[in-house]
Amino acid sequence: xxxxxxxxxxxxxxxxxxxxxxxxxxxxxxxxxxxxxxxxxxxxxxxxxxxxxxxxxxxxxxxxxxxxxxxxxxxxxxxxxxxxxxxxxxxxxxxxxxxxxxxxxxxxxxxxxxx
Amino acid sequence: xxxxxxxxxxxxxxxxxxxxxxxxxxxxxxxxxxxxxxxxxxxxxxxxxxxxxxxxxxxxxxxxxxxxxxxxxxxxxxxxxxxxxxxxxxxxxxxxxxxxxxxxxxxxxxxx
Numbered sequence: 001x002x003x004x005x006x007x008x009x010x011x012x013x014x015x016x017x018x019x020x021x022x023x024x025x026x027x028x029x030x031x032x033x034x035x036x037x038x039x040x041x042x043x044x045x046x047x048x049x050x051x052x053x054x055x056x057x058x059x060x061x062x063x064x065x066x067x068x069x070x071x072x073x074x075x076x077x078x079x080x081x082x083x084x085x086x087x088x089x090x091x092x093x094x095x096x097x098x099x100x101x102x103x104x105x106x107x108x109x110x111x112x113x114x115x
Numbered sequence: 116x117x118x119x120x121x122x123x124x125x126x127x128x129x130x131x132x133x134x135x136x137x138x139x140x141x142x143x144x145x146x147x148x149x150x151x152x153x154x155x156x157x158x159x160x161x162x163x164x165x166x167x168x169x170x171x172x173x174x175x176x177x178x179x180x181x182x183x184x185x186x187x188x189x190x191x192x193x194x195x196x197x198x199x200x201x202x203x204x205x206x207x208x209x210x211x212x213x214x215x216x217x218x219x220x221x222x223x224x225x226x227x
Contacts, residue, residue: 035215042217042218042219042220043159043203043205043215043217044217045214045215045216056214058214089158091158103149103161103164104149104161104215105161106158106159106160107158108157108158109157109158
């Protein structure tokens with residue numbers, strides 16, 4: 001199973017502030033994803049990213065959210081103006097090049113707390 | 116709204132027993148089905164994938180799929196205390212690759 005590193009592991013921020021969550025995958029991954037899990041709730045799809053552009057996004061992924069791969073390695077999720085309800089665990093996920101698609105491997109997660 | 120339903124549990128089984136976890140899904144066109152294990156405060160860890168009707172075995176784990184009944188299950192043989200976790204059923208959603216729809220999970224407790 002591949003390792004997907006996410007930083008930071010914990011992020012505390014004030015409501016209205018911008019946060020950037022980072023994911024460092026192995027270079028041969030094809031698809032990148034962000035999922036989130038509010039405490040005690042389901043894991044929810046946010047966005048998928050392929051070939052340096054968004055391929056699909058959910059209704060959760062509104063204008064406050066953006067993703068990019070600025071330097072060809074790190075994959076980031078930005079929340080421009082955080083709200084209390086953005087508090088959740090955010091997971092980066094990837095698929096492995098050369099394997100059957102749809103096998104998602106998750107990173108260790110970033111716990112975001114908005115105060 | 117596409118749904119994946121699981122009994123939240125907890126499912127309590129003695130060590131060495133078979134744990135049976137069940138999941139139903141609403142979207143008939145779903146083609147890919149997954150079981151993830153999630154320890155408290157950790158990320159989901161892929162255990163099994165299944166794409167065809169029938170059984171698929173991997174070590175102590177067996178996934179079973181019945182597309183006609185829109186039902187997928189996971190059996191864990193010789194359950195160990197280390198298997199105590201929340202088990203998430205996931206189904207590919209409509210549209211693109213890897214947009215998984217997760218169930219809320221079943222909490223499994225294996226007691227010595």
